[in-house]
Structures are given as C-alpha cells and as structure tokens.
Amino acid sequence: MMNNSGASAAGSSSGSGEGQAPRRNSKRPKYSRFTQQELPACKPILTPRWVISVFTLVGIIFVPIGLVSLMASRDVVEIVDRYDSACVPPNMTDDKVAYAQNAAIDKTCTRILKVPKDMDQPIYVYYQLDNFYQNHRRYVKSRNDEQLMSAKKANDSSGCDPEATTGNGTIVPCGLIAWSLFNDTYSFIHGNKNITVNKHNISWKSDRDHKFGKDVYPKNFQNGALIGGAKLDPKKSLSEQEDLIVWMRTAALPTFRKLYGRIEVDLKANDTITVTLKNNYNTYSFNGKKKLVLSTTSWLGGKNDFLGIAYLTVGGLCFFLATAFTVVYLVKPRKLGDPSYLSWNRNPQGH
C-alpha cells in the first residue's frame, strides 16, 4: 500500500504561490518543494497484506538457501584429532607442563587417522587451538607492522613490549605474537607413502606482498632467556616465512584453526593416515587443546552447519509468523484507520 501523496500535496500548494506579480525586494521565501517540506514522498504503512507477504517471501527464500548451505556443509569431510593429552607419555600426565618445557624429552608422537569418506584434493591441514587468546589485548597489539614490512624500520620495535629487544639489539620480528609462533610439526604417511604437505601459498597473498617485506630477515629472534615458540630461518625473508604470516593473522576467538598446509592427493574412505607430529607447543599450562584437522572445502568454506540450520529455522519461523498473522487477520479483522478508534472520538461518557 504505497500512495504517492507528493503529487497532490504539491499541486494544492502551488496555487497559492502563483497569481502574484513578482514583487521586487519581497522577503517572501522562495518556493521550492524542499523548503516547504513538500517533496513527493511515499508513505508505506504496515498493512496486513504487506507484512504477511513479506514474511512469506522471506520464508520462501530462506528455506532453500538453508537447505543448500546445509548440504554444502554436509559435503565437507573433516577429520579432527585432538592430540595434546594423548601425546603426553603416560608417566608424565601429572605434570604436563614440565613435559612441555623440558627440551630434552623427545616430543615426537604418532597418531593414526581414519578417513571416514572420500576426500578430494586439495585437503587442507589445520591446527586448531582451544582456549588460546590470540585476541588478548596485550598480545594482539604486541607487533610492529612497519618493522615487518620494511628493512629500514628494522630497529623500530615500538609496541612490541615485552618482546622488543634482547641484549644484542632489536628483535625482528618483534612482539609477543611472533615470539609465540606455533611450532608443532606434522608429517603424513598414507599407506606407506609419504604425503607431502604443500606449505606454499598457505598465507594470504596480500600479506606476503604488502605486509611482510621481502628484504626483512629475522634477527635476534628467539635469542632471549625464554624461548617462546618456533624459531625462524634467518636466511629466509619474512615474506617467505609463511607459517609466521599465518600465525600473525591473529584469530578473533579463543578457539581457532590455522592453515598448516595442503595435501594434494585424494583420500579414499577407510584409508588410514599415520601422522607423525612434534608436540612442541606448550598448551598445558593454560589447559589449551590442540587438534589436528584435515578438511576438504566447499563453496561456503569449511564444515559449518550453522548457516544452514539458522536459515532453515528463520525460514520456518517466518512461515509460522505469516500463518499466525493470517489467522489473526481473518479471525479478528480490524478496520484500518477507523476514526472511531481515536480516543477523543470515543464517547466521553464512558469514563
């Protein structure tokens, strides 16, 4: 129900403006539709028909989208393996932190994964950390983008506290994020063949090109008293250190996955994969979980039922509302704009 009332309003008012000879120096305000607040306007109101059809329409659109999204998500094959506690030797389960901090202990651990369904390449390898606050304010700010970008700013470590400098000078890359770089490694054996994990192009291209300098090399990295995470190859420029680049894209939530690499072979259902991993990274002190994730992808991304379910629910609710409003409309019709509903038009004797 849209009425274009502007035409009639403008028509009625223009009459008053005419007919007078143009007076000189008149202070009469100049007529324009804007100044007289008479711009043609459409004034939609919430009629039952309009509202009910909107809800129905939303329902009609949402349910198919929900189905498609859900199917896409269901098509994704995902293998998730939590290994942090399983990889601790049985004799050290009481003191996992000590296990993690003891460099002398060999951290190698073997896991066997079973492929539930066929997985077409590329298969993405993620590591997932739980309860790891990359978004902590102290952490998320502890970096220096300029230093990462250009060699000229190598001595600029502002904002990197408390991992800014060592005795030898400025740390490159400085800051807590780089310092705590994830250092578990995985290698995969499929049957008896090694599967190569492609670690190229796992980071964003934009980051490699414009955020991490090609002429910036690690310096004084992990030389301090306390070793945080992985070490970097001082020969490779930062733009080639893709694990670092991925890690430096801080996650917004305490549970996150980061891309480790790609497996570029197809896996068949019921295949077994043997993973040999180095369980170096200490998540035990804060009860964090570590998971290895192998996943295919769809047009919607990884396995995530949320969108599909949400769409189906919303679509359903819209249908419900549309029906409810229709029923109410039919059972208890109410005349729109009846002046007798106006309180001052009601019989005053009643009060």
Add this chain to the structure above:
Amino acid sequence: MSYHIFQSARAQIYSIPFYLTTLGPPLPSLSVPFSRNPRPHSPLRGSARVRSPETSHPARRSSPAAAWRICVIIERNASQSMMKRFVYINDDSSQDSYCDNRISNRKYTLLNFLPKNLWEQFSRFMNQYFLLIACLQLWSLITPVNPASTWGPLIFIFAVSATKEAWDDYNRYLSDKQANEKEVWVVKEGIRKHIQAQDIRIGNIVWLRENDEVPCDLVLIGTSEPQGICYVETAALDGETDLKTRVIPSACIGLAPEQLHKIKGVIECPNPDKDIRRFDGNMRLFPPFIDNDLCPLTINNTLLQSCYLRNTEWACGVAVYTGNETKLGMSRGVPEPKLTAVDAMIDKLTGAIFLFQIVVVIVLGFSGNIWKDTEARKQWYVKYPDEGPWYELLVIPLRFELLCSIMIPISIKVSLDLVKSLYAKFIDWDEEMYDHDTDTPSHAANTAISEDLGQVEYILTDKTGTLTENRMIFRRCCIGGIFYGNENGDALKDAELLNAVAKNVPDVIRFLTIMTICNTVIPVRSNSGAIMYKAQSQDEDALVNAAACLHMVLISKNGNTLEVNFNGSVIQYEILDILEFTSDRKRMSVVVRDCQNEKILLLSKGADEAIFPCAYAGQQIRTSVDAVEQYAQLGLRTLCLGWRELKDDEYEEWSHLFKEASTALFDREWKLAEVCQRLEHDLEILGVTAIEDRLQDGVPETIETLRKSGINFWMLTGDKQNTAIQIALLCNFISSEPKGQLLFINGKTEDEVVRSLERVLLTMRITSSEPKDLAFVVDGWALEVILKQYREAFTELAILSRTAICCRVTPSQKAQLVELLKSCDYRTLAIGDGGNDVRMIQQAHIGVGISGREGLQAARAADYSIGKFRFLKRLILVHGRYSYNRTAFLSQYSFYKSLVICFIQILFSLFSGVSGTSLFNSVSLMAYNVFYTSTPVLTSVLDKDLTEKTVMQHPQILFYCQAGRLLNPSTFAGWFGRSLYHALVVFFISVHAYAGEKCEMEELSMVALSGCIWLQAFVVTLEMNSFTILQHLAIWGNFVAFYVINCIVSTIPSAGMYAIMFRLCKQPSYWITMVLIVAVGMGPVLAIKYFRYTYRSSAINILQQAERSRGIILSMGTLESQLKSVEKDVASLSITQPKNRNPVYEPLLSDSPTATRRSIGSSTFDFFQPSRLSASYSRNCKNN
C-alpha cells in the same frame, strides 16, 4: 514591603523641598553639595553654590517639626546618596561617569569569546565527559583505539558550536548596531547636530520630530505645542495603545527653541530602575533661566526609550538614562540560554547511560582483573610481568571505560545541532507563515528550541497588537432604540441611518454631535486641505471619523471654540469644561455652549455601567441595555452616549466647584470625580455605539485549535479589564455566561484581595468537575499583592485554571507569571509584540514575537518572530510537532546505534579474556559513529508521520508531544532493548558463521561492522514514515558508500584492513551471513511493530492508516465529513469542559500506562518535584 517604604521615603524627599519653596526662600537640592565636585569654570554652577548656604538656614528654622523631618531626610539621603544621579543639562564635560547610549544585547566580546564560550560549552555534562574520555585516550597503555578518533570529532563539535554562537552574536551585534547608529538630533555646544544614537550622553538635549522613536530616556523640556504638551505612544513599552500626554516641567514652560539650545541646569533623579510608571526627580535651572525654583519631575515629564512621538511636530528633552540603563533596558533582563525539554530529557538519559556504563566498567574491570590474575598468568604467551606498577589495578577498568565511552554517542550533539538549524530554516522558509501585508517572513532567531514548540502547555499572550490588529473601526450603533448596521455589519452603509441623517432626526443629530464633540480629538488640516484627526484614543478616532462619514465633520478646535460642519453649515461650540476620562469613572463628558442658541449642554459618553445609572428617572433604557449586550456578544467595544441640557445657574454653581477641585493639591483625582458626579446625572441616553477592535485574521480559530490540542491560554495585558474581557470573549478565549464563568480577583485592600482569591479558589475546586469554562481575571494591583504574599494559593489556582486574564500588568509582572508557571514545570510559550512583552518573552521557555506595528522590540528579543498571530498554529502544530518527533527519533536512534556497537565490543571482550581488546579498529569506529550511522538518520528531518492537513484537523494529536510520549525513559528502554538484541544477533551470527579457520580478527570485525550497517539501514527504513527521494538516497547511498569506502581503504597496504573487504566480497558466506543478520534482527522488530500498529494502534497510527488507506483525494472529503459530526461534539466539549483532558487523554494513556513523562518521572528518575505529583488537584496527573 521594604521596597515600598523606601519608595515613599524617597517621594517625601522630593515633595518637601517643593512645598517649602512655596513658603519661603528656596531650599537647594539637598545633596548637590555632597556628591558633586565643584567646577570653578562654570559661572552658572558657581552662582548655584553661592546661593545654597544662605538659603538653607531659614528653611531649617521654619518649624521644629519640619526641621526634624529634614534631618531624617538628610540622614536617609546620605545613606541613599548612592542611589541618585545628577544630570547636568547640556554640559558635555561632566557626564563621563555614565554609560553612553550604546545598546548592547551581545553576549561576548572579541576578547572573552573563546574562554567564555568554552566555559559555557564545558558546563554541559556531555562535553565534560567527552573531554575526559579524550584525555584518557592520550594514555596509550589503556587506549583501545587511536586518540584521534575522539579528539577529531570533539574539536569539530566545539568548532561548530562556537561558530554558531559567534554567528548569532554577530547578528545581535548587527541589529544593535542598526539601533545604535540611527541618526538623531542632539544639541552640542549650543548647535543642533545630527549624531548617532549611540553617542548621546547623559545631559544631552535630544530633539525629536513627529513619529521619531525616542532613543533614550528623556526629561521633556520643550515641545512645539504652546501648551507645553506632547503626545507619545507608549505601546512598545507598556502595550497601551492610546496616545499619552506628556507635559514639560513648569520651569521650562514658555522657553523659546533658541533658549532651549542654551539651557543649563541640573536634574536629580534616582539611579536607573525598571519601573516604567514612576520617575521621581527634581530639576533646577541655572540662571539666566528661572531662578530659585526646584521643580519636581514625575513620569509625566519624561519620554521613555522606545516610545514614539506622535501628533507633535517636535519635542526635545534631556537624556537622563542611556544605553542599557534606560527603563526599558533595565526591564529587559539578561536572556538565559534556553534548554528544551527534549534536551533535558536527553541529558537525563545520557546520565542514565553513563551510570549504566560505570556499572559495566566496574563489573568488567573487576572480572578482567580477576581473570588476569587467575588465567592470564598461566598464559605464558601473554607474558604478564609478576610485579606490575601500582596503578595496574586501574588499567583494565579504565580500558573498559574507554571501550564503553562510545555508549554516549559523540555524534549526537553534531546531529542535533544540524537538524535543529534545519528545523529553524524550515520555519524561515515556510511560505505559509509569510505575511503578505507587512512582507515579513517568519524567523527563528533561536535555532535550538524548535522541539519545545511541540511540547507547549501554556501560552501566555499579550492582547494589543498580538490578538488584535490594533485598529478600531466604527461598526454599529443603536440610536433611540433603532438598530443601525445590523444587517450589513456596517452602520455607515446602512441606508436607514443615512436617511435619518438626511431627514435631520433630532436624536440622530444629537448622537452624531456627541460622537463629534465629546472627545479630546484634535483636527489638523494638512497641506492638501484634508482634515486629519489626532486622537489619544483609537476609539475616539473611530467615532469622529465615523461621524465625518455621516456628514458631521469636526473642522477645527481653536482654544475653546470648536467648529463642526454639518451638511455644509458650520456650527460653532464653545467648550466650557472637559470632565476627563479616568479608569475609575469609565466615562468622560464635555460641557459646551452651543453658539447658535447659547444653550449649555452636557455631553457624555462612557461604558454602559457608568452611563446607565446616570439616566434620568423613568427613562426606557431597555433597548440600549439590549443593544449593549448584543454588541458585546459580537465582541464589539461599546460606548453609551447621553446628554442633558444645563441651566445657566446650575452650571455656574458647578463650575465653581469644578475649578476648586481641579486645583486641589491632595486627592485631586478623587475630588474631581466627585464633582463630576454632581453634574453627570439625569442624562438622556441617546444610544450605543459599537466599535470593532479588529481581531487579527484567524485568531479565534487559532486559539480554538490550539486549545483543542490541550494548550492552555493566559492573556496578560497592560490594557483595561473590560477591553481585555471583551477581546477574550471575541477570540474564543473564554465563553460567555451560560457556558463559561469569569471569576474576578480584585479588591481595594490586601484583605479584600485575599478573600477574593480564596473565594475564587474555592469555586474552582468545587466546579472543576462541572462542564464549565472557568477563567479567572486578576488585575495588576491584586497580582502584586498575591505574588508577594499568597504565591502558593495562586499557584494552585494557576494549576486548576485553564484560562486566565491578567490585566493592567507590568512587564515584570508578566515575567513573574511566566516564572510561576515555569516553576510548576509547565512548558510555557509567551507571545507578544511590544517592548513590554520582552521580559516575558525572554523568561518563557519559548518567546514568540509578532513583528507588528509596535516596532521590532519583541521580535528582536524573541526566539521566533512571526507576522501574524494565526501563524502560531502552524508554528506549534506543524513545525513544533515535526521537530519534536524528528528529534525524538534521532536522539534515541543515536543512542541505539552507539549502544549496538558498544554491546558488541563488550560481548567480544568476554571472548578475549576480558582484557579490553577492541574488535573494531579506530577508523571503523569513528566512521561508524560519525558517518555511516549519522548520515541516513539525518534525513529524518524530512520525515512526516502525518500530513500537515491531518494534524490541523486533529490537533489533539499534539498530546503525544506535550506529554513527551515519543521520547521518555520507557521508549528509550525499547531502543535499549533493541540495541542489546541487535548486538547479540550481529555478534553471535558473525562468530558462528566465521568460526574456526575463518575467524581472523580483521575479517570478523568487518563482518560484524557490516552486519551493523545492514541492520541500521533497515532500522532507519522501518522507523521512517515517509520516504522522499532524499531519504532513499541517504539510506541506500550510505549503504553503497560503506562498501565503496571500505573497498578503497582495503587498497591501502598500510591499513589494518588491507585487502579485507575484497576477500569478504568474494565469499558467498559473507553475503549469506549479512542476509541472515538482517532477517533475524529485523523479523521480530517488524512483527512487534506490525502487531502494535494494527492491534494496539496509537492515535498516530490510526490517523496514518486513515490518511493512507484511502486515496488521498477521495479520502479528505469523505473523511472530513465523517469526522465532522463527531468532532462537533468533541469541540464543544473541549471548550466547555475544563477537565476534558480526561476523556480525551485517558485512553491514550491506557495504551501504555508508563508512557507519560510524568508518571515515569516519579518512578524511575526523580525528575519532577514530588510536591506536584502528590498534589491531588494536579490536572496533569491525567490518570486520576
């Protein structure tokens, strides 16, 4: 009381020396020797000083009693010598200690502008808050975002406000300048010169020509008239339109203009005050002018600033008060900055949000510290030091304070300022409020208070020139029982009357004679030969002109002879005596001798109640009484005319008494009245005249419409009670007897006044349930007593009464009444047109000035100036209402959108270790607040919920604004809830859709931000009522702009969000997420809104539906006729029923019982004085 004693004491000081001078040697002005330094070079001065010692002794010796009194006076005098000033006439060198005549209404000077303006701006809580936040942000340890994100907008806002203030002040300066630079004639060094008004110094002699405005307060010393009188129009000062006679002091009588150039002397007068009815001064001229005489001065010897000289060729006077020290300037008062009710409400809501914010900060700060100590220390990668500095405990709470600081939107001030100035522009631009006759458009001088127009509860209006046109026209008459002019409404065109005149019907001729002679009109023959009449009273002017139309033309008045031309023959009369009009006598008479037959006639005219009792016994005055009643009901001003022939000896005898009385020193007025009474009896009542003081066009309709919308009217006028009541009747202000009732508060003594007040109050209380239109009438004197001592009772009366007429009130009393209503927490609007209304206009929440015939005084001081009273309807119902609605939406929306983003930040902090990380980056935050969400909503200035026509037809709808139904804590709670809901929707959908491998910080933040933007677009769309092209442009254009801007920013490598937007736009999941957010966010809102709209509709909704569900062209006709019958009953009810607010408004209230401003006020916030809410009679407890 003390003031009175002081006043009378001062009066004695001046009167005693005057009497002494008549007895013996003169007494010099008592304090001249004390306070002035001797000036050796002035010979005049020297002689005055020489005389003083020799003359003072005999005076003290005159009698012991007198000596004692003088001692007392001297003592008082000494203590009050501070209260006097001495004005040396025509003496430029001596007056430097007083200010010049520069009028200044400016607030700032160039030097103090910056500090004063900053100080003023920072006196608002919001600004202090933003400054604090901005300062805190400079501490990099705690700031989540770049300090520039607050400093930039802050500086911008302050610059905008300061610029606006500067501009306003500049305009004030310009208008002052115009007044200051007006050219006036002033005597300087014995020569008359043309100088600017601002250069007038005290003691200067100012010459005025006819129709000149008096530039400062003058003591009259010379006029063109031989009798030493001149006429002034004081309308701009006190609102009285009749011309007043001013006389030159006795000392100056007979001075030739050349002498006036050289005159020297001293005037002793009180220090400036604002009492326009009193001036107690003395004047002494120096030789060679009349020696030895100390001449008393009264208000009758003065010409006050802003009066106009009329009917007098020239006049001159000595400036005694100048600049802002004139009587008018003193009563102008200092304008306070006005704060609208909406602003106050916004401030309160801001305060509430601030408290909420503090709570959030404390809770989050606490838990943040706890989390830090328990969890974060285990997180080795965060590397918390074991020992922090002492302030470490404060860091997290302060961080949250900064994070939450956006809860109070910094943009709201800018947005509000912007839209407010646009509201004002709309008023300026409005063609329908343009007055063709005077070529004046409406103007909003104060751009900040348009919303208040929609919330007005009381209108206090001036009468003369505001309601009326200030033009009197003779309309009807009744002569000897025959009505003329009843058919066509104009007696001058009534053939019967013309016939009667032609036939020389004796009664008619006599009637015309009285109309022509019984007055103080002065005929003046202009150069072209036409006769012009100069009348003190507009009524007399109307009568004489009417008589002239009926061939009885007053030709000349020379001394005591008077010539009338009747149908070509000249008749001469000799005026023997004039029995003047006073407000007590309410009649005037003249005694004339007809030169043809030597008969002595008494001709009288006056109010009916003053004339009828004087009729001779047995006369049939029935028809005249009927005529008066009939005319009064038509709202015409009536005068009864009567006459009697006097016997020579009767007159001789009386004349003697009259002369005696007119020279009496004490109680002259009373004595004269008594003597007049002796002559004015046994009159033959000839008939009744009816004069129309034309109301301005549309006044009754305007008042009726506005009263229907629930606004109460008070009339405050300086005019007489009868006139005020007549006009009130005429313009639907009050109803005549059967329907309405007038209650008078009057009395001669204080006791009588009090008793009458109590009686009226009692009547009000009893009859408040009856369907009767009660109004009370009070005059200035009674009001003074009441306001001084019985304020409480009067306040109760004010609350009970919808209508009041206050007559003969002074400007400051008008202001006091406004203040009284303000103290009852009513929104008041004062409307007036003269300088006497300026204080009330400034005092009221809204001052409206009519830029009319009484000059621009009021219009200049007012917040709004309009050309005609009838524009008030449009000003309130259209502009006020729209402004209120728009601001209500805009302000709440501003809070809503800030709260959304803030809640998201808070939710995020729960997922980021309560460490105070900001999800959004500085640029996004700033752009969100200042740009993305501010622009679309600005187009709400074009939003119209109902068309202007509908509002005019249903003025009752204004109640929503008056009661603050669209902006109050409960509506705000709705917006608050919505913001919380939307924040939850946006955050959780983003987090779930972008979980796992996709939860990169920048991406997630952009997803959440775009979710907000999508929602905002739909929220604004849903809340907007009408869409013009501009709205569409703003809403959807902003939407596009968001993407364009973010894409552009995404191309900058150094930006944090480099490449983010491009990545997102390529992901289908991003778009799907957006649609989901909109559907989940808006679905329930739409459903609830629809349900309310259809099944719990407010009156606004119903009218919207009525307006739009039918075709516009078709609907207006049918709807109108449909409604008309209903409305007729309502209209009559609403006028007759003082309590009609109940039937009208209770149902509105029952829709949402907590929605009125007041009921909420008592429960949630202590906004209003509890006394008022507890008062059982309070009309505004609408749910009684």
